[in-house]
Amino acid sequence: MARVLIFLLICAARVLAVEYLWPLPDSRTLTGGHADSRMDHFHGGVDLRARTPLRVIAPTDGWIERIGINPPGYGRTLYFRMSDGNTATFGHLSRYEPALQETVRDSQLVIGTYRVDFTFDSTDAPRYKAGETICFTGSSGRGPAHLHFEVRTGAVQHDPLAFYKPKDFDKPVIVGVRWIKLSDYIPTAIGNDLVLSASPRVKSLEPIAFMVRTFDPGPWGRNAVPFAVRVYENERLIFEDQCSEIDLLGPSNIYEKLVYPEFKNNDRDVRRLFEWPDRNLAVDDDLPLGWIEDFVGVVRIEVEDRNGNSESVRIPVEAGLPKSACAKRCRANLNGYALTGDEVSLKLG
Numbered sequence: 001m002a003r004v005l006i007f008l009l010i011c012a013a014r015v016l017a018v019e020y021l022w023p024l025p026d027s028r029t030l031t032g033g034h035a036d037s038r039m040d041h042f043h044g045g046v047d048l049r050a051r052t053p054l055r056v057i058a059p060t061d062g063w064i065e066r067i068g069i070n071p072p073g074y075g076r077t078l079y080f081r082m083s084d085g086n087t088a089t090f091g092h093l094s095r096y097e098p099a100l101q102e103t104v105r106d107s108q109l110v111i112g113t114y115r116v117d118f119t120f121d122s123t124d125a126p127r128y129k130a131g132e133t134i135c136f137t138g139s140s141g142r143g144p145a146h147l148h149f150e151v152r153t154g155a156v157q158h159d160p161l162a163f164y165k166p167k168d169f170d171k172p173v174i175v176g177v178r179w180i181k182l183s184d185y186i187p188t189a190i191g192n193d194l195v196l197s198a199s200p201r202v203k204s205l206e207p208i209a210f211m212v213r214t215f216d217p218g219p220w221g222r223n224a225v226p227f228a229v230r231v232y233e234n235e236r237l238i239f240e241d242q243c244s245e246i247d248l249l250g251p252s253n254i255y256e257k258l259v260y261p262e263f264k265n266n267d268r269d270v271r272r273l274f275e276w277p278d279r280n281l282a283v284d285d286d287l288p289l290g291w292i293e294d295f296v297g298v299v300r301i302e303v304e305d306r307n308g309n310s311e312s313v314r315i316p317v318e319a320g321l322p323k324s325a326c327a328k329r330c331r332a333n334l335n336g337y338a339l340t341g342d343e344v345s346l347k348l349g
């Protein structure tokens, strides 16, 4: 127990002590996570998208601890001893920075094989300052082009992302907003995407709801589902839906939950949907939250991520005026009321 506790304390200290520079300035896209289950092992690091050779920089001041070139595994690999004593491991490289590349070539010639594995002594190892280029990504070893990135303390492999405070200043993106219209309390029509840049107005005799397509770029380019979608009528909150984190590689039932059938074949950002509002309306039931009726004013749709960044669209709306009000006004203006955008018929439910 004591040993476990000490180990955990060491881990905590390692994780909190030093902040590393992100080693791949030109990519933050994860293609594989730490501890993913692979065919015959757990994945010891993270994989980062790097389809073309990208420079890898030293995360801290430090020195080259080991160079390994092993065709079937990590390919060209670099082990970099960082200032806190941890080792950053980079696999599947195309080459090392020029001076180091020359050293590697020399030892390959001396040993007489492409495959080499040698360690440096801390006293005569090549040293680098934080931010200096140490190597370039590639496709050596197993798998397509990407960077395999590990952080080790001895033989313990940590989740590299635990060493980075995600700095997320990116707002969620509202890809599109559509309205849904009721007729006799049954959703009957869905509009095309409103042209948000053209200050759309929506008018309807019937109650309407809005459907939001949105995603959160997030600090790692993972295009996650935003934390919350809210709808306000003249700044009065009438609807909120919160969504827990969903991995892009998550189970397909989550995908189903978030997708309207007509979007299934679209690009992946469109997958990131909130299924809202409730499509299973019963005749004569009260409208569920989020439907807009008896309302003239501005509807604001807000999307917020987990770090408090938010994006909004404001849409002037006239919708579902009460029959009494409608008796005079709607009859007089019946032809003046129309849903903006082209209507397309949609089978709902």
Ligand SMILES: [Zn+2]
Binding pocket: 032, 043, 045, 046, 047, 147, 148, 149
């Ligand atoms: Zn990997």
